[in-house]
Amino acid sequence: MELFTANESPEKLGIGKANIFIQPNHKAYGQLNKHAYFSQSYADLHARPFPVSNVPLRVSQVCFLHQEGDSQAVELAHLHELCHRYSVNPPLANASCFYQKMGEYEIRWERHTEFSSYTFLIHDSGLKPFDCPPVALVPIDWLEGISGELIAAVHIDALSEGSVTLERDHLRQYFEGQRLMGSELHNGEAIILSALRLHEDNFNRILLVNTSLNECQSGRVLRALLEIEAYRNMTLLAFPLAQQVSIKVSKMESQLAMLLKKQKDIKSSNDEQKQLAELSSMAANIAEIIASSRYRFDAGSAYYEMVRSRLAELEEKDINELQTFSAFIDRRLSPAYRTVLAAKRRLDDLSSRVDRASDFLRTRIDMAIEAQNQALLTSMDKRAQMQFNLQQTVEGLSVIIMTYYVLALCKYLLDASSSLGYTFNREVALTLLMPIVLISVWMFSRRIKNAVQKIAP
Secondary structure (H helix, E strand, O other), X not given: OOOOOOOOOOOOOOOOHHHHOOOOOHHHHHOOOOOOOHHHHHHHHHOOOOOOOOOOEEEEEEEEEOOOOOOXXXXXXXXXXXXXXXXXXXXXXOOOEEEEEEOOEEEEEEEOOOEEEEEEEEXXXXXXXXXXXXXXXXXXXXXXXXOOEEEEEEEEEEEEOOOOOOXXXXXXXXXXXXXXXXXXXXXXXXXXXXXXXXXXXXXXEEEEEEOOOOHHHHHHHHHHHHHHHHHHHHHOOHHHHHHHHHHHHHHHHHHHHHHHHHHHHOOOHHHHHHHHHHHHHHHHHHHHHHHHHHHHHHHHHHHHHHHHHHHHHHOEEOOOOOOOHHHHHHXXXXXXHHHHHHHHHHHHHHHHHHHHHHHHHHHHHHHHHHHHHHHHHHHHHHHHHHHHHHHHHHHHHHHHHHHHHHHHHHHHHHHHHHHOOOOOOHHHHHHHHHHHHHHHHHHXXXXXXXXXXXXXX
């Protein structure tokens, strides 16, 4: 294969011949300043690879929901115990997945955010489908010691075309006579069949008939089927919680309607404060419900989208008028998912309505307080005006009184002057002094008043 056409030679493209064969300096690349997650971001792309599987293949998977105290270290210690029994290498410290051959079967452990999956594989077939599942070879005491609660369990038998009769009545015996669902995958390259029910051993069963899938394609189909089983059950964990939340929301909606109706009859501030306290209590209850349910609702939505994604990978087509996995799961799962969304939406809407009602009531209380403050300020203004008028009256009286006392002092002076031989009419003199003294006292008091007002802030 030529790197350049005749019209696009290295010289024409401005690339020197010598530069084409320069060996890269890998040591220089290693000295570049890399982000802390630079290598991990590439490694994560290849984490938890699908099993490369040839038919026949028997698979059993159990998924355990994490409980409080079920740490990763607890699971690793339990896996160490199993490895010790079979004298094989245990998982590394802080590992999130582990794949190992344990005698006749292979184990694949993967720890997810909320659950851990234990997958057991045997690369051969039994006498008939689901006759001897791999989980039957695992020590029962070790299985019972796995931490967490069982949330999903499934057997998958992968067989080659021709190793099993594909007649519906014949196939139903492998599923305890239950109604089957099935479809063709990837344009007829495989067929899957299942009843999607728990059987006598409390496991679901899926039969995979491989017609032309290679080992990698078969492994991807197997992984998709296992993830559908796990994620489908994880999705449904949000459904019972959504039902409980819906019941609580309905009661609170009725309570809120009654409170809003009572707002029309509120006549005193005590009633307003009482209703505001009820609204605040309701808002606190709603916040508590949101805090306890939001993670499960969001996780359920995420799991639902992953189920739909894995179903799309299968590229199903109808066979023999059987209902496909996608049609059945979507018909059962979508209503539960919509119930979760409805509960979440109703809860958010109720929270907004309570907040609006509280804001309205607070505004009403603030307006009442403002009216009270306005009335108080008006009353204070009237009192101040009365005090000012009284002060003006007192000031006028004080000027008259001071004038009276000054004239009395002047009278004593006039009496003393007459005793010294000065002759004049005292009454006339006092009469003439009265306006002079009055004006002088008034001006003096005004001056003092102005000086005090300048000093005051």
